[in-house]
Amino acid sequence: MSDHPSQHQRPERAIRSYVLRKGRLTKGQQRALEELLPRFAVPEAPRVADWPALFGREAPVALEIGIGGGEALVGMAGRHPNWNWVGLDVYPPGVGKLLLSLEAEGLDNVRVGLVDAVDFLADQVPDGSLAACYIFFPDPWSKERHKKRRLIQAPFLDLLAERLAPGADLFLATDWADYAQWMVEVMEAHPRYANIHGPGAFAPRCPDRPPTKFEERGEQRGHEVYDLHYRRL
Template sequence: MNLPKAPPPIVTAQSPSGSTHIRSFVHRRAHITPSQEQAIAEWLPRWSIPYQNAQIDLAAAFGRQAPTILEIGFGMGETTQQIAQARPGDNFLGVEVFNAGVGALLKRIHDHSLDNVRIIQHDAVEVLRDMIAPGSLAGVHIYFPDPWPKKRHHKRRLIQPALIELLVSRMAPGAYLHCATDWEHYAQQMLEVLSAEPGLQNTCADYAPRPDYRPLTKFENRGLRLGHGVWDLIFTRRMPADAAHDTEAN
């Protein structure tokens, strides 16, 4: 008697490792397509880096020495794929917790033969804390994080002073941090938090024009047609001399 084959296992982010920080995501059973399930089963071992409580060798993980850009919360991977294709000289390390998004990006990696993308499926704060060496990132992308619009949930927003302080410590001097949101109140909070971080400097007076390397997604295009705003913020990590000068000035 031929029994139907069992579906491929669905990989989930590992259990919390004792951290007490407030998580900016909630585990939920989201819909995942058969093609995303297949991508996880076939390609996760090839293109992912398992979470570990030890710093990773980025050159070994990507098989080359190149500037590494960290993306926190890549969603379904559409933007990640397009930027990685347009910038083949850079490495892109995407961190995401949800299976559907991981499966979708794995499929994009395979379909477009992208060699410069790797995935870590785990909580971004723990990845930053445990796996990313200080001063090792050339850039960071945080695009359209969950806005947690209800006031009582604002504490769950990703962009908070403690996270930015940790993030800046992992960025090389001169590295950039690029955030984008379509929630004006969250944009205001981002501007306030990033401007208050002494290790960062704004590249603009306040919000930045969307750079050419960040493509418009179909959802963003739809929002713009409906008159919704989108706010980009681009900050860079101060050079040591800049930080010292500001300290003396104060």
């Protein structure tokens, strides 16, 4: 395992997979960002994260990209206290909500980054240091002209493959049929991932994925939820 990220793996960032939204912070979320984020944040320095030092122990590290309101991350961290968990998002109200949940549940095996996931992977995650990655309900960018913004594309998967340990698991979920098929096509074409359930197959619901507001919203619209499970070769 390398101690430092491979700088040549950074994807082209002319197009980002998100748009920063100006969400309204509740008083509780504002307090959480001011008082709790310093405790739970992955620090910007040293630039390359030292997971054992950050968590105070040696344990497998799992990453969730796009935490939403933190429901899935809190559920997974509570279910697997012997793992270390890192959650990333660029939306302050969602991070504030997660922090409040961590405080309420008394969880100390979670660290948080209010950062761009691609930049974080490129600059702060050591090669081969992640035991699992979860990406639930990323922005589908459903309009044809916006599909170039989708997160699940070959350059991102190249970078992620460098940071995942051999044999690490990648779990994906979406409630947009078009994006689900897109994910299958992109993942199946990548030489560094294998579909656990066979070529082109969708997976049963990820057993660690509790219901989230994004999933519930999709179901209210009549959307089917699609899960995928790949392994880093």
